[in-house]
Amino acid sequence: MEGRVFVVGLGLIGGSLALCIKKEHKKASIIGFDINSEHARLAKMLGVIDSIAETVHEGALNADLIIIAAPVKETEAIIDQLSSLPLNPNVIITDTGSTKEKIVEKAICLQKQGYTFIGGHPMAGSHKSGVSAAKEILFENAFYLFTPGENIDESKVEELKDWLIGTRAKFLTISPKSHDYLTGIVSHFPHIVAASIVRQTEKLAKSDHLISRLAAGGFRDITRIASSSPEMWKDILLHNREVLIELLNQWQEEMNLMKDLLVKENSEEIYDYFYQAKQFRDGLPSKEKGAIPAFYDLFVDVPDYPGVISEITGFLAKETISITNIRILETREEEIYGVLVISLQTEQDRQRAENCIAKYTSYSTSIGL
Numbered sequence: 001m002e003g004r005v006f007v008v009g010l011g012l013i014g015g016s017l018a019l020c021i022k023k024e025h026k027k028a029s030i031i032g033f034d035i036n037s038e039h040a041r042l043a044k045m046l047g048v049i050d051s052i053a054e055t056v057h058e059g060a061l062n063a064d065l066i067i068i069a070a071p072v073k074e075t076e077a078i079i080d081q082l083s084s085l086p087l088n089p090n091v092i093i094t095d096t097g098s099t100k101e102k103i104v105e106k107a108i109c110l111q112k113q114g115y116t117f118i119g120g121h122p123m124a125g126s127h128k129s130g131v132s133a134a135k136e137i138l139f140e141n142a143f144y145l146f147t148p149g150e151n152i153d154e155s156k157v158e159e160l161k162d163w164l165i166g167t168r169a170k171f172l173t174i175s176p177k178s179h180d181y182l183t184g185i186v187s188h189f190p191h192i193v194a195a196s197i198v199r200q201t202e203k204l205a206k207s208d209h210l211i212s213r214l215a216a217g218g219f220r221d222i223t224r225i226a227s228s229s230p231e232m233w234k235d236i237l238l239h240n241r242e243v244l245i246e247l248l249n250q251w252q253e254e255m256n257l258m259k260d261l262l263v264k265e266n267s268e269e270i271y272d273y274f275y276q277a278k279q280f281r282d283g284l285p286s287k288e289k290g291a292i293p294a295f296y297d298l299f300v301d302v303p304d305y306p307g308v309i310s311e312i313t314g315f316l317a318k319e320t321i322s323i324t325n326i327r328i329l330e331t332r333e334e335e336i337y338g339v340l341v342i343s344l345q346t347e348q349d350r351q352r353a354e355n356c357i358a359k360y361t362s363y364s365t366s367i368g369l
C-alpha cells in the first residue's frame with residue numbers, strides 16, 4: 001500500500017510496527033513522533049522511520065494511518081489531542097496499548113469527529129523497552145487483537161489488517177471487555193506476580209548475600225518480565241484494576257490452599273497440584289508465539305574448550321546468519337564434550353546454521369536432545 005503512516009511513540013512496539021510496515025509497503029512513508037526527541041532521533045538513525053515530525057499536529061495532518069504506541073495513559077491524552085485536529089477524513093487511527101476498555105471509551109471523541117478508531121494490541125513484546133530493541137520479526141505468529149468500536153465499517157478493519165500484514169501475526173477481533181479480562185489473566189497478572197517474587201527476594205537478600213548469587217534458571221525464568229518498564233506497567237495496572245483486584249483475591253486463595261497443604265504435609269495433594277499445573281502448561285500451544293515459545297534451536301556437540309563459542313559464532317557471522325541466543329548446556333567438569341544450544345529466528349535460519357556448521361566443522365548437530 002502507498003500512503004503516509006504516522007507513528008506516535010517510537011519505542012519497542014512503535015519501532016517494530018514501523019519496520020513491519022516498511023518491509024511490506026515499500027512505497028509508504030513513515031513519519032514518527034516521540035515526546036523524547038532523542039528516541040525520535042535514534043529511530044531515524046536506525047532507519048526505522050523515514051522522517052521525524054516535531055509535533056503530533058505536524059505528523060497527523062494528511063496521514064492515512066496513525067499508530068499510537070505510547071503507554072496507555074499517554075495514549076488517552078494523544079487521542080484527545082488528535083480529536084481536535086483537522087485530520088484526513090479517511091484516516092485510520094489505531095493504538096497498541098495493553099489495555100482496551102478505557103482507550104476505546106476515550107476514542108469515542110474521535111468517532112464523534114467522523115474519524116475511524118480501531119483499538120489494537122499485538123500480543124508479543126519483551127521486557128526490553130526502546131526502539132533499539134525493535135525488530136521486524138517480533139509479532140510473527142503472535143495474536144494481534146483488534147477491538148473496533150461500534151459502527152466501525154468492516155472494510156476499515158480489513159484495510160488496517162492490510163497495513164499490518166508484515167507483522168505475520170494472527171488477527172483476532174474481540175470486545176474491549178473480553179480483551180481486558182483475558183489479558184488481565186495471561187499477561188497483566190503474571191507481571192504482578194513476577195515483580196512480587198523479585199521484591200520478596202530483594203528483602204530477604206538483605207540478610208543473606210548468598211541469596212542473589214544463588215538465583216539460577218528457575219528464578220530467572222519466572223522473573224524475566226519483572227525487568228519490564230515500570231512506567232508502562234503502572235499505567236496498565238491502573239487501567240485494568242478491577243480485573244486485577246479480582247485476580248489478586250483468587251491468587252490469595254490459591255496461596256492459602258498451598259499453605260494449608262504444607263501445614264498438613266499433604267503429600268498426595270501437593271503432587272496433584274504440580275501434576276495438574278504441568279499437564280495444563282505442557283498442553284499449551286507451542287508452534288505459535290504463545291506461552292510456550294516456538295524455538296528454533298540447534299544443538300551442537302562441541303569440545304569443551306575456551307573459545308568454542310566464538311569459533312562457531314564466527315562461522316555463522318561469515319554466512320550472515322543472525323542468532324538470538326547461544327548457550328552451553330549441562331556441561332560437567334569431567335566431561336570433554338558439551339552441548340551448545342544456538343537459538344535462531346526462523347526454521348530457515350536453523351537449516352542454514354546446520355549447513356554452515358557442517359561446512360566448517362566436524363561437530364555433529366541435531367534439532368533436539
Ligand SMILES: NC(=O)c1ccc[n+]([C@@H]2O[C@H](COP(=O)([O-])OP(=O)(O)OC[C@H]3O[C@@H](n4cnc5c(N)ncnc54)[C@H](O)[C@@H]3O)[C@@H](O)[C@H]2O)c1
Pocket residue numbers: 008009010011012013014033034035036039069070071072074075078096097098099121122123124125126127128129130131229232236
Ligand atoms: N512491551 C511490550 O511487551 C508490549 C507489547 C504489546 C503492547 N505494548 C503496549 O505498547 C505501548 C508501547 O509500549 P513499548 O513497549 O513500545 O514502550 P517503550 O517504552 O519501548 O516505548 C514507548 C515510547 O513512547 C514514548 N512516549 C511516551 N509518551 C509519549 C507521548 N505522550 N507522545 C509521544 N511519545 C510518547 C516514549 O518516549 C517511548 O519512546 C504501550 O501502551 C504498551 O502497553 C507493549
Ligand SMILES: O=C(O)C(=O)C[C@]1(C(=O)O)C=C[C@@H](O)C=C1
Pocket residue numbers: 097098122123124125126127128186187188225228
Ligand atoms: O514477553 C514479554 O516480555 C511480555 O511481557 C510481552 C507481553 C506479555 O505479557 O506477554 C507484555 C505486554 C503486552 O501487552 C503483550 C505481551
